[in-house]
Amino acid sequence: MSDVEIIVETGPGLLTDPAWDALVDAVGTPFHSGRFLLPWWRDTSAKDPDAQLIGVKLVDGRQVVGVCAFELSGGRLAFAGGRDVVDYMGPLAAGSRVKEVAEALMCWVFELGNWNTARFGGLVQAEAMTGELIEAAGRRTSAFQVEVYDQVPVIDAAPDGYLALLNSKKRVEVQRKRNRLIEEAGDLQVTASTPQTLPRALERLLAWKSAAGAPMADFVTQYEPLLRELLGGLAEQDRAHVMELCAGSRALASAIVLTHRNTRYLYNMSYDLALTSNARIGLAPGVVLVSYLAEQALDAGLGFDFLKGAQEYKLRLGGIPRDLVEITVER
Numbered sequence: 001m002s003d004v005e006i007i008v009e010t011g012p013g014l015l016t017d018p019a020w021d022a023l024v025d026a027v028g029t030p031f032h033s034g035r036f037l038l039p040w041w042r043d044t045s046a047k048d049p050d051a052q053l054i055g056v057k058l059v060d061g062r063q064v065v066g067v068c069a070f071e072l073s074g075g076r077l078a079f080a081g082g083r084d085v086v087d088y089m090g091p092l093a094a095g096s097r098v099k100e101v102a103e104a105l106m107c108w109v110f111e112l113g114n115w116n117t118a119r120f121g122g123l124v125q126a127e128a129m130t131g132e133l134i135e136a137a138g139r140r141t142s143a144f145q146v147e148v149y150d151q152v153p154v155i156d157a158a159p160d161g162y163l164a165l166l167n168s169k170k171r172v173e174v175q176r177k178r179n180r181l182i183e184e185a186g187d188l189q190v191t192a193s194t195p196q197t198l199p200r201a202l203e204r205l206l207a208w209k210s211a212a213g214a215p216m217a218d219f220v221t222q223y224e225p226l227l228r229e230l231l232g233g234l235a236e237q238d239r240a241h242v243m244e245l246c247a248g249s250r251a252l253a254s255a256i257v258l259t260h261r262n263t264r265y266l267y268n269m270s271y272d273l274a275l276t277s278n279a280r281i282g283l284a285p286g287v288v289l290v291s292y293l294a295e296q297a298l299d300a301g302l303g304f305d306f307l308k309g310a311q312e313y314k315l316r317l318g319g320i321p322r323d324l325v326e327i328t329v330e331r
Helices: 018-027 034-047 098-111 128-138 168-185 198-210 214-236 285-299 312-316
Strands: 005-010 052-060 063-073 076-079 117-124 144-155 188-192 240-247 250-260 263-271 303-305 320-330
Touching (some): 005 098, 034 052, 128 320, 168 312, 188 285
Parallel strands (some): 076 117
Antiparallel strands (some): 117 320, 188 240
């Protein structure tokens, strides 16, 4: 442990360090990157001026072996990101340094004096880092708990193709929904936004979401500026697209897809509610789009992550749920 040095900086400075995103690009998710967290922090700090962003970098000599970002507000310490907009949070570690990074971070957390409750969410239960953090917390206090609060359906690979991955019942259901939509709307194609077309495509997606009801409309109003800034920056690096399912010139459904390392992430989706009126029973444009997106990713040798929320349609489309846990520590 003496070989690992902790560098702590309040504010967004460490998130702009090329070494931060280099480690994220090697072992992390898009949600750990400065490209994602910086727009999130600008939005968060505008809404909560008293909140603090704390970046932590762990180094061994000149090598960065771990990174983690925290938010501190009103005596509550949490991983940076926030559950409303981020699925995966917490520390990253290089190679075989998981145990060292977890131990060093928990040592720092418990020495930090200005928090009463720590809530560390966004952790995949089955990952080594989660287990090491739990063990490191347990060595310091018994006043903590670990709770499963959500699930993330994922398809890691489909060597024989996406449709072959599904059992016969699910495969028939996917094909039936595709055929039914084609009969109603015409030939289908999936198009990807460019940096130039993304704003209009995102506007259409958010309008469809807002039409789902007042609570969703309020959510869209709250987070639309963040989404526009966030996706605009990622799109310039070919890491974010609005994917639209179209019949001719008409968009039927759309989804925000993030690409990072060897995985595509289904960040959000919606569809034209006019397609699911009583006269069109059985149409499922959103499910059809997601099935095509999963198929495209897996046929390209990438994984497909449906992100949190184990809705039935994600499981029917082949997602295998993984538990997300939160570690809560009270002082």
